[in-house]
Amino acid sequence: MLESYIKKRLAKKDILLMTHIVIGYPSLEDSLAMVKAMVEEGVDLMELQIPFSEPIADGPVILHANQESLARGTSVKKCLDFAEEVTSSFDIPFLFMTYYNILFKYGVDRFAEQMRTKNIKGAIVPDLPPEEGKDYIDAMKQNDLAPIYIFSPTTPKERMDYLASFGRGFIYCVARKGVTGLDTSFSDQLGTYLAQCREATSLPLALGFGVKDKDDVDFLKGKADIAVIGTQTIRLMEKDGIGAVRDFIANLNEGL
Amino acid sequence: MIDRGYYNGFGGAYLPEILVATFDELVEVYQQAKNDPNFWKEYTDLMSTYSCRPTPLTFAGNLTDHFKGARIYIKREDLNHTGAHKANNVMGQGLLVKRMKKTRVIAETGAGQHGVATATMAAKFGFECTIYMGEVDVERQRPNVFWMERLGAKVVPVTEGSRILKDAINEAFRDWVSNMDTTHYVLGTACGPHPFPEMVSWFQSIIGKEARKQILEREGKLPSRVYACVGGGSNAMGIFSGFLDDPVELVGVEAGGKGLASGQHASRLCSSDGSIGVAQGYKTYFLQNDDGQMKETHSIAAGLDYVGVSPILSNFKETGKARFEAATDKEVVEAMSLTMHKEGVIPALESAHGFVTAFKEAPEMKKDEIIIINQSGRGDKDIFTIADAFNDPEWRDFIIKKAEEYNA
Ligand SMILES: Cc1ncc(COP(=O)(O)O)c(C=O)c1O
Numbered sequence: 058m059l060e061s062y063i064k065k066r067l068a069k070k071d072i073l074l075m076t077h078i079v080i081g082y083p084s085l086e087d088s089l090a091m092v093k094a095m096v097e098e099g100v101d102l103m104e105l106q107i108p109f110s111e112p113i114a115d116g117p118v119i120l121h122a123n124q125e126s127l128a129r130g131t132s133v134k135k136c137l138d139f140a141e142e143v144t145s146s147f148d149i150p151f152l153f154m155t156y157y158n159i160l161f162k163y164g165v166d167r168f169a170e171q172m173r174t175k176n177i178k179g180a181i182v183p184d185l186p187p188e189e190g191k192d193y194i195d196a197m198k199q200n201d202l203a204p205i206y207i208f209s210p211t212t213p214k215e216r217m218d219y220l221a222s223f224g225r226g227f228i229y230c231v232a233r234k235g236v237t238g239l240d241t242s243f244s245d246q247l248g249t250y251l252a253q254c255r256e257a258t259s260l261p262l263a264l265g266f267g268v269k270d271k272d273d274v275d276f277l278k279g280k281a282d283i284a285v286i287g288t289q290t291i292r293l294m295e296k297d298g299i300g301a302v303r304d305f306i307a308n309l310n311e312g313l
Numbered sequence: 314m315i316d317r318g319y320y321n322g323f324g325g326a327y328l329p330e331i332l333v334a335t336f337d338e339l340v341e342v343y344q345q346a347k348n349d350p351n352f353w354k355e356y357t358d359l360m361s362t363y364s365c366r367p368t369p370l371t372f373a374g375n376l377t378d379h380f381k382g383a384r385i386y387i388k389r390e391d392l393n394h395t396g397a398h399k400a401n402n403v404m405g406q407g408l409l410v411k412r413m414k415k416t417r418v419i420a421e422t423g424a425g426q427h428g429v430a431t432a433t434m435a436a437k438f439g440f441e442c443t444i445y446m447g448e449v450d451v452e453r454q455r456p457n458v459f460w461m462e463r464l465g466a467k468v469v470p471v472t473e474g475s476r477i478l479k480d481a482i483n484e485a486f487r488d489w490v491s492n493m494d495t496t497h498y499v500l501g502t503a504c505g506p507h508p509f510p511e512m513v514s515w516f517q518s519i520i521g522k523e524a525r526k527q528i529l530e531r532e533g534k535l536p537s538r539v540y541a542c543v544g545g546g547s548n549a550m551g552i553f554s555g556f557l558d559d560p561v562e563l564v565g566v567e568a569g570g571k572g573l574a575s576g577q578h579a580s581r582l583c584s585s586d587g588s589i590g591v592a593q594g595y596k597t598y599f600l601q602n603d604d605g606q607m608k609e610t611h612s613i614a615a616g617l618d619y620v621g622v623s624p625i626l627s628n629f630k631e632t633g634k635a636r637f638e639a640a641t642d643k644e645v646v647e648a649m650s651l652t653m654h655k656e657g658v659i660p661a662l663e664s665a666h667g668f669v670t671a672f673k674e675a676p677e678m679k680k681d682e683i684i685i686i687n688q689s690g691r692g693d694k695d696i697f698t699i700a701d702a703f704n705d706p707e708w709r710d711f712i713i714k715k716a717e718e719y720n721a
Pocket residue numbers: 397398399423424425426427501502503542543544545546547548549615616617661663664689690691
C-alpha cells in the first residue's frame with residue numbers, strides 16, 4: 058500500500074519529498090510542530106527516528122539530536138505514543154527509522170504489531186541486513202508493513218537484486234559513502250548509480266544523504282522518485298527555528 | 314557473506330549496507346591468511362623479532378608461599394612491545410592490511426594501549442594512522458596520547474556520547490564508512506561484527522598456545538584454572554584458546570567498579586545488569602536499559618570500561634565453558650600492590666582484575682594444583698592513574714612543582 062500511494066502521488070508530482078525528524082529533539086512539542094510544518098508545506102512522507110544511544114550510521118548533527126533527545130527522557134513508549142498522535146492528525150504515510158536494538162529489546166513481533174496499530178507504514182533499520190533480519194522480515198510481512206532496504210554505491214548488482222527481493226514500499230538509495238549530514242556532489246556519477254538502482258528493482262527509489270536545496274531536488278527529477286531531506290532541516294531548525302523549516306520546505310515543494 | 318560468525322546465537326554482522334562489501338573483502342583476506350601456513354609463520358617471526366615473543370611464563374613463588382595454595386604462574390604479556398597483549402592483534406591485522414594493499418589504518422582506544430600499539434604498527438608498515446579516543450580517556454591517559462602523536466598518529470578526541478571507548482568505536486565506524494577504499498579499521502578487541510571476534514581471538518591465541526606449551530615444559534601438567542581480565546575479551550580469548558580442549562577451568566574477571574550493587578561497573582556477564590542486545594554491529598550481552606539504550610559504565614581501568622563483550626565469551630557464559638567474576642576498583646589496587654611487593658612485577662590495572670579473583674581462590678586450592686594468570690599489560694604506563702589510585706602524596710607534590718615550572 059505504501060508503494061501504491063507513492064505511485065499514485067507520482068502521477069501528480071515529478072518527485073516526492075520525504076523528510077526526517079528525531080523524535081523528542083529538541084522536545085516532543087517541537088517534534089510535533091516540525092511534523093505539522095512539514096506536512097502543511099506538502100511533504101509526501103516522513104521518517105520518524107526513534108533515538109538510539111549508538112547511531113553508527115548517523116553523522117554529527119543527527120547523532121547529537123539522538124543524544125539530546127535521550128538526555129531529555131525520550132523513551133520508546135513516548136515515541137510510540139508520538140507516532141499515534143501524528144498518524145491520527147496528519148494524512149501522509151509515516152515510517153519509523155531506528156536501529157535494530159530498539160526493536161530487539163521491545164520484541165520484534167510486538168514492535169511490528171505496535172507499528173500496525175499506530176498506523177505506521179514501514180521502517181528503515183540501517184543496521185539490520187536481511188541476513189540478520191529473518192524475524193523482522195516475517196513480522197513486517199505479518200503486519201502488512203514495508204521493510205525499507207538500502208542500496209549504497211558499494212552494493213554490487215547481485216546484492217541489489219537480493220535486497221530488492223525483501224524490500225517493500227520503496228528502496229532507499231544512499232547517495233554516497235559516509236554518514237548522514239556530509240556534502241554530496243550531485244553529478245553524472247550519481248545519475249549513473251541511480252540508473253543502476255533503477256535497473257535492479259521496480260520499487261520506487263528514494264535518494265538520501267546530502268540533499269540540501271532546491272537544485273539538488275531538481276537534479277533528482279526523473280532519476281529518483283523521492284528526495285530525502287534529513288540533516289538539513291535539523292540544522293535549519295537549530296539555527297533559525299521551525300518557521301525557517303516551513304519556508305525551506307515550501308520552497309523545495311514549489312513547482313514539483 | 315556465508316559464515317556470519319555466530320556463537321550459539323551471539324555475534325553476527327549487523328552492518329550498514331555501505332560496509333557490507335568491505336567486510337566481504339576482510340573475511341576473504343582473513344580466511345586466506347588462516348588457510349595459509351606461511352602466514353602464521355610470518356606472524357610469529359614478526360612477533361619474535363619486533364615484539365618479545367614468546368613472552369615468559371613466570372613462576373610467582375612468593376605469591377604462592379603467601380597464599381599457601383595453588384602454584385601461581387603469570388603469563389607475561391606486559392613484556393610485549395608497547396607493554397600489552399594489544400600488539401599481538403595489531404601486528405596481525407597490520408599484515409592483513411598489507412595483503413589488502415590499503416594505506417591507512419584507524420583505531421579506537423580506551424586506555425590508549427591499543428592506540429599506541431596501532432601507531433607503532435602504522436609507523437613500521439608505513440601506514441597513515443588516525444586514532445579515535447573518548448575525550449574522558451584523552452584526559453585520563455595523556456601519556457599515551459603523547460606517544461601516539463610522537464609516533465605520527467593523529468589522535469581525535471570524541472566529544473559525543475559518554476566520551477569513552479564505545480563512543481570511540483562509533484566514531485571509528487563513521488570514519489570507515491567514508492574511507493574504506495584506503496582504510497582498514499583495526500578493531501582492538503574480540504568484539505564487533507564478524508570476522509573481528511574470531512580474527513582478533515585468532516591473533517591473540519598465540520598467548521594460549523605458548524602458555525600451554527610452557528606450563529607443560531615446566532610442570533609436566535596442565536593448570537587447574539586460567540584467569541584473565543575481560544574488557545572486550547581479547548586477552549581472555551587469547552589465553553583461553555590454548556586450553557579449550559583441556560580439563561582446565563577458564564575464569565574471566567570483569568570490572569566490578571564501585572561494586573556490582575552500586576550500578577557503577579562494567580560487568581556484563583557476571584552481574585544481573587547485563588542483557589542481550591545488538592549494537593556496534595554484533596549481538597552480545599550489553600549493559601543497557603529496558604529500551605535498549607546503552608548505559609554508562611565505570612571502571613578504574615579504562616581498558617575494561619566498555620558496555621559490550623566478546624560474543625564468544627557470551628557463548629562461554631551460556632554454555633558454562635567459562636566462569637565470570639567481578640573485581641572492584643578497591644580490590645584491584647590491593648592486588649596490584651601485593652603483586653608488586655611480592656614479585657616485583659607491575660600488572661596493568663586491567664590485568665590486576667584477574668589477579669584479584671586468582672588471589673581469592675588460590676588459598677582454597679590444593680598445593681599441587683596450578684593456576685595461570687594472564688598479565689595482559691604492564692602498569693607502569695598508567696603511572697598517573699595508579700599514583701592517584703594509591704593517593705601518593707609525594708607524586709602529587711612532584712606534579713604540582715612540575716606544573717609550576719611550566720607556568721613560570
Ligand atoms: C592491559 C590491558 N588489558 C586488558 C584490556 C582489555 O581488553 P581485552 O578484554 O580485549 O583484553 C586492555 C584494553 O585496553 C588493556 O590495555
